[in-house]
Amino acid sequence: MGALTDIIQGILGVGASVMLPIMIFIVGIIFGVKPGKALVGGITVGIGMIGINLVVDLLTSSVGPAAQAMVKRFGLHLTVIDAGWPAVSSGTWAQPIAAVMIPVVIIVNLVMIFTKMTKTLDIDIWNYWHMGAAAATAYIVTGSWWFGIVAGIIYEVAVLLIADKTAPKVAEFYGLDGVSFPTGSAAAYGLLGIPIGWLVSKIPGLNKIDVDAQTIQKKFGIFGEPMVMGIVIGAALGILGGYDLPNIAKIGMTMGGVMFLMPRMVKVLMEGLIPIQEGAQNFLQKRSGDRKIYLGMDAALSTGAPETLATGLLMVPITLFLAVILPGNRVLPFADLATIPFFVALIVPSRKGNIIHSVISCTIVMALALLMATDFSDVLTEMMKGVVAFPQGAAHVSNLDTGGNFLNWLILKLSQLVSPLFH
Incomplete structure (x- = not known):
């Protein structure tokens, strides 16, 4: 088992920029794409x-310190630390x-693809750890290997079904045709947030408000440009963190920069996927008519x-505010x-x-996520003991990605329910 773990860690350790082109190339060959075309597609996706x-690192290295500064500035004292995914x-x-x-x-x-239970081929192997977390949760609670594996499979099936159901919206809104998001955290937050958002959109008064990027751009001119929106939001985070003027700027x-660069990076990646998607569609049409297949990618x-x-x-300052005022919450985001x-x-x-409906919906979801993360803290603390260094002063840890994940929380509750059967 130790050897298997080492092999898995070695494969994952080379990173998405290496493994994803290899997987794209293999998938392309399977679907009948010419080797040269599949190779160029894979390399383009890797680039x-x-x-x-690079842009995500830029985002996290800026938002992380700003969040930490907000925590210190407002003197938040909560007993469970969000250790991060x-x-x-x-x-x-x-x-x-x-x-x-x-x-x-x-x-x-x-098996699900061949039996037509799903249309999503999940090639996002780095996010398989979400299924592993569900299995580990069940194993820690029940002590049963087989139940842990069953729990991980239940989680996977749920994520793939959610990915299938939401793929048309992903294509329509993001322009990512033939792509779905089987990322465990995105699927779980969506499972709660989509119906909550639908209810929010039915509230009298709110149902008349429609504020998207194009609306902002029309009404506010240059201040509605995505890059300018990013500057305004970033400056607000800096002000809340107590930054001085140069650091706010x-x-x-x-x-x-993040708002400007990210769409362009996604466009490059999608250029590489186009021949693979076409190959997949041709492959499936020859064998099963008009059946469509989605490539499962990172959210x-x-x-x-x-x-x-x-x-x-x-949602960053809103989540911190919720953590302070929410009864029953012990998690410091x-x-x-x-x-x-x-x-x-x-x-x-x-x-x-x-954006208005999205923020309201996400605020409700995040309130629930904080309570779930609080409930999850004992199990996640047990999972990480002796493996990672706990943040200074933290006796208990949790996180929003896994602990605040509705699907994983359901696995936790199911595991606690059946636990007496294994002890």
Whole structure:
């Protein structure tokens, strides 16, 4: 088992920019794309992913310190620290059951495709750790390997079904035709946020408000440009963090750069996917008529839309405010604040890019996520003990990506319900 874990860690360790082109090339060959075309497509996707990762790093390295400054400035004292998804993913891979889930996830996905249970071929292997986290959660609670694997499969099936259901909106809103988002966190937040957003849109008065990027641009001219919106939101984060004027200007320009560069990086990546998508469609049409297949990709692609980035960035101070006023919450949001734009990837298109409706919907979802993350803290603390260094002064840890994840929380509750059967 240790050897299997080492192999899995070695494969994942080379990063998305290396593994994704290889996987795209293999998928292209399987679907009958000419080797040269598949290779160029794979390399182009890898270059696009390098660009996306550079912009994401720019985003997180700016929002993270701003969030930390806000926490210090407002003197927030909560007993459970948000350790962030990188720490939780490390804790997940340290569980032996997580390594087993990699081949299980692949086999289940292929079986579901061949039996027409799903249209999504999930090639986003880095986010398989979400399935591993669900399996590890069930294993820690029940002590049962087989139940842990079953829990991971249940999680995977739910994520793939959500990805299928939301793929048409992903194509319509983001322009990512033939792509779905089987990212565990995005799917779980969408599962709550989409129906909540629908209810928000029915509230008298609110149903008349429609504020997307184009509306802002029309009404506010240059201030409605995505890059300028980024500068304004970034400057607001700097002001809330108590930054001085030069640093307010710096974070503002950085967020403006993120809003400007991300759509262009996503466009590069999509150029590489086009021949693979065409090959997949031709392959399936020859064998099963008009059946469509979606390539499951990281929800980070959603940040190419200014409405998604704007909603995610606006949710950073809102989430901190919620943490202070929400009865029953013990989680201090921190490391996962910068990844909120990924959580809202399926909520924003369901509101057709209406930023006001999206922010209200995400505020309700985030309140629920904080309570779930609080409830999850004992299990996540157990998962990460001896694996990652806890933040200074933290006796308990949780996070928004996994602990605040509705699907994973349901796995936790199911595991606690059946736990007596295994003890």
